Amino acid sequence: MGKDVIIACDFASREQTLDFLSQFQQEKPFVKIGMELFYALGPDIVHELKQRGHKIFLDLKLHDIPNTVEKAMRVLSQLDVDMCNLHASGTIAMMEAALRGLTRPDGSRPLLIAVTQLTSTSEERMRRDLLIEQPLDTVVMHYASNARSAGLDGVVCSPLEAAKVHEVCGPAFLTVTPGVRFADGDVGDQVRVTTPAQACLLGSDYIVVGRPITAAADAVAAYRRCCAEFIG
Ligand code: C5P
Numbered sequence: 001m002g003k004d005v006i007i008a009c010d011f012a013s014r015e016q017t018l019d020f021l022s023q024f025q026q027e028k029p030f031v032k033i034g035m036e037l038f039y040a041l042g043p044d045i046v047h048e049l050k051q052r053g054h055k056i057f058l059d060l061k062l063h064d065i066p067n068t069v070e071k072a073m074r075v076l077s078q079l080d081v082d083m084c085n086l087h088a089s090g091t092i093a094m095m096e097a098a099l100r101g102l103t104r105p106d107g108s109r110p111l112l113i114a115v116t117q118l119t120s121t122s123e124e125r126m127r128r129d130l131l132i133e134q135p136l137d138t139v140v141m142h143y144a145s146n147a148r149s150a151g152l153d154g155v156v157c158s159p160l161e162a163a164k165v166h167e168v169c170g171p172a173f174l175t176v177t178p179g180v181r182f183a184d185g186d187v188g189d190q191v192r193v194t195t196p197a198q199a200c201l202l203g204s205d206y207i208v209v210g211r212p213i214t215a216a217a218d219a220v221a222a223y224r225r226c227c228a229e230f231i232g
Contacts, residue, residue: 003200005226006030006057008178008210014041014048021052023219030055030082032208046079055082057176057208061115063087066097073101073112081110083176085156088114088143095150113176114147114155116140119191137161141168148173158192159199159207166203178208182225185212196229204230 007029011017017037021029031054037045038060049056058081062069069086076084086098095114103109116139117126123136132139144155144165154174157165162175181193188211199207207230216222 003204003231004030004055004206005196005223005230006032006176006206006208007213007223008032008034008059008208009037010034010210010214011037012040014045017045017049020214020219021049021054024223025220027220027223028053028055029223030057030206032057032059034059035061043079046081050080057081057083057085058110059085061085061087062098063090064094066091066094069094070097070101073098077102077104077109083111083113085113085115088116088147088155092146092150095147095152099151111153111174113174114143114152116143116147116155116157119158119179137164141165144169144173154205156208159194159202159204160192162199162203162205174205175203176206176208177204178210180207180209180212180226182212182222196226200230200232 009017009031011020031049033045033056046056058076062072063086099112102112117136126132126136140157140161141164145168147155148169154176155165156176158179159177162177165175177199179190179193180196180199181187183195187193196207209226213219213222213226
């Protein structure tokens with residue numbers, strides 16, 4: 001599996017999304033569609049971007065009882081996306097059910113990636129709100145290892161955790177990593193950031209990049225810079 005840059009299309013409308021993507025004449029970036037866009041526009045936006053030749057990471061972070069997740073994943077597998085995700089905290093049984101639902105009759109399926117602990121959850125909140133006493137890092141690695149046991153393809157994590165995830169789950173287990181910023185760029189609300197070049201050195205398989213590309217004066221140039229730093 002080659003490394004790739006995934007652009008987070010965090011837009012509120014079809015027009016904004018298509019206006020943004022129409023700037024890319026020579027390349028077809030891998031794009032991430034999140035809850036905002038999917039809940040507003042539904043499967044139509046997935047079909048439309050797929051038809052335009054983009055690979056799609058559908059970032060809906062499913063979390064429910066195994067039977068419900070299995071049936072929901074069966075529907076998502078028919079959308080022909082390339083990657084989708086769920087919360088590892090839904091348990092190994094839920095992740096196994098998701099994988100069954102996602103697998104098409106011909107045996108093919110999109111990549112399935114687990115969210116471990118959200119980066120918005122601090123160790124203190126995890127202890128206070130969720131009554132989880134273990135260190136955050138231990139919990140993240142445990143969830144990653146559960147995802148691996150369930151047969152998933154990888155996890156969403158920080159580039160700073162990518163090497164350890166590979167140590168625990170093996171080099172082929174994918175790390176999909178947001179929190180990427182150019183060395184001379186705005187950090188915004190991200191806390192622990194790395195550059196695309198650092199993410200590459202740390203072993204990330206895919207970087208998810210939003211505002212450094214979507215808010216750039218020249219989005220195509222920013223995307224190319226990202227690819228050059230990360231993929232080489
Ligand atoms: O604009 P920016 O590069 O910060 O966008 C990062 C994308 O990755 C956003 O869509 C954000 O929701 C997502 N994400 C994240 N941190 C996580 C999980 C997802 O930033 N832990």
